[in-house]
Amino acid sequence: MVDFGLLLGAPSAEEMGDRHAYYRDLLVRAEGAFSSAWVSDHLMKDDRPMLEGWTTIAFLAAEFPTYTFGNLVLSQSYRNPALLAKMAATLQYLTNGRLILGIGAGWQADEYRAYDYSFPSAGTRVEQLGEAIDVLRAMWTQSPASYNGRHYHIRDAYCEPRPAPPIPILVGGRRPKFMRVAAEKADIWQWDGPIDRYRVPYEHLVAACAQHGRDLSTIRLSTGTEAYFPADPADFPEPTVAAISPAQDPAGAFANEIDWVIGPTTDDAIRELRPLIDLGVTLVTVYFHDRRSLELFAREVIPAFR
Numbered sequence: 001m002v003d004f005g006l007l008l009g010a011p012s013a014e015e016m017g018d019r020h021a022y023y024r025d026l027l028v029r030a031e032g033a034f035s036s037a038w039v040s041d042h043l044m045k046d047d048r049p050m051l052e053g054w055t056t057i058a059f060l061a062a063e064f065p066t067y068t069f070g071n072l073v074l075s076q077s078y079r080n081p082a083l084l085a086k087m088a089a090t091l092q093y094l095t096n097g098r099l100i101l102g103i104g105a106g107w108q109a110d111e112y113r114a115y116d117y118s119f120p121s122a123g124t125r126v127e128q129l130g131e132a133i134d135v136l137r138a139m140w141t142q143s144p145a146s147y148n149g150r151h152y153h154i155r156d157a158y159c160e161p162r163p164a165p166p167i168p169i170l171v172g173g174r175r176p177k178f179m180r181v182a183a184e185k186a187d188i189w190q191w192d193g194p195i196d197r198y199r200v201p202y203e204h205l206v207a208a209c210a211q212h213g214r215d216l217s218t219i220r221l222s223t224g225t226e227a228y229f230p231a232d233p234a235d236f237p238e239p240t241v242a243a244i245s246p247a248q249d250p251a252g253a254f255a256n257e258i259d260w261v262i263g264p265t266t267d268d269a270i271r272e273l274r275p276l277i278d279l280g281v282t283l284v285t286v287y288f289h290d291r292r293s294l295e296l297f298a299r300e301v302i303p304a305f306r
Contacts, residue, residue, distance in 0.1 A: 075106035085139035183208030
């Protein structure tokens with residue numbers, strides 16, 4: 001069975017003044033069709049208003065008890081991993097197990113500099129991601145927990161109550177070194193489609209699983225997209241290349257190298273998603289251009305995969 005997640009992106013300019021009302025309206029409209037809701041982890045986009053991602057999902061999880069919540073994806077650099085383990089265990093406890101912890105290596109250099117985080121090489125950030133996941137697992141399964149890595153260290157750290165059920169860890173990224181971390185440590189791997197863009201990193205994941213002796217079927221496959229079903233199909237946008245280039249992020253940790261918008265009809269959306277579902281994707285996260293698109297997707301696209 002395929003689960004669908006609602007990606008809570010930025011509201012339009014006229015809705016920017018009340019972000020909570022915007023999110024609440026989408027979550028009410030999507031309830032029953034979507035099983036999860038997701039928020040990004042950006043601290044800034046120039047002077048555009050942004051809400052901190054972890055605080056946002058904690059607030060919304062209390063208000064909407066039918067959804068699982070997560071971030072697509074947390075930058076491992078922004079929170080000490082032992083503290084993040086404690087934060088996640090607390091939220092898992094308070095929500096009765098409705099958290100997926102999405103985490104990546106981080107990529108937005110200007111954001112790092114503005115907030116005074118060090119911005120090491122892509123390879124180092126991927127190493128740090130692997131160690132951060134090790135710390136999370138140790139904190140959630142050992143009492144007390146100790147870990148001595150190259151980048152992170154904990155000693156006799158308690159994380160009580162430890163999370164039950166265990167918190168799934170979603171890793172987002174695409175390049176081969178990154179895929180080795182996913183193959184070793186992830187419960188869920190996320191990358192955006194379409195299928196011709198998804199297939200190459202998927203094959204890297206298959207190879208990395210074989211190398212590390214991991215059963216590929218133990219990793220849940222996830223993808224993300226935007227849906228837009230305009231009343232006039234002529235209003236559907238042409239595919240565009242986003243401002244972020246691979247040269248800016250050699251780790252491949254960002255998820256929007258190319259904007260993938262499915263449409264302009266629900267039949268088109270089903271056709272574009274079908275190859276990914278056939279490949280084994282069982283979680284699809286979707287950002288909606290407008291409320292019309294959300295409602296059509298819930299009514300006509302989701303039933304096609306159930």
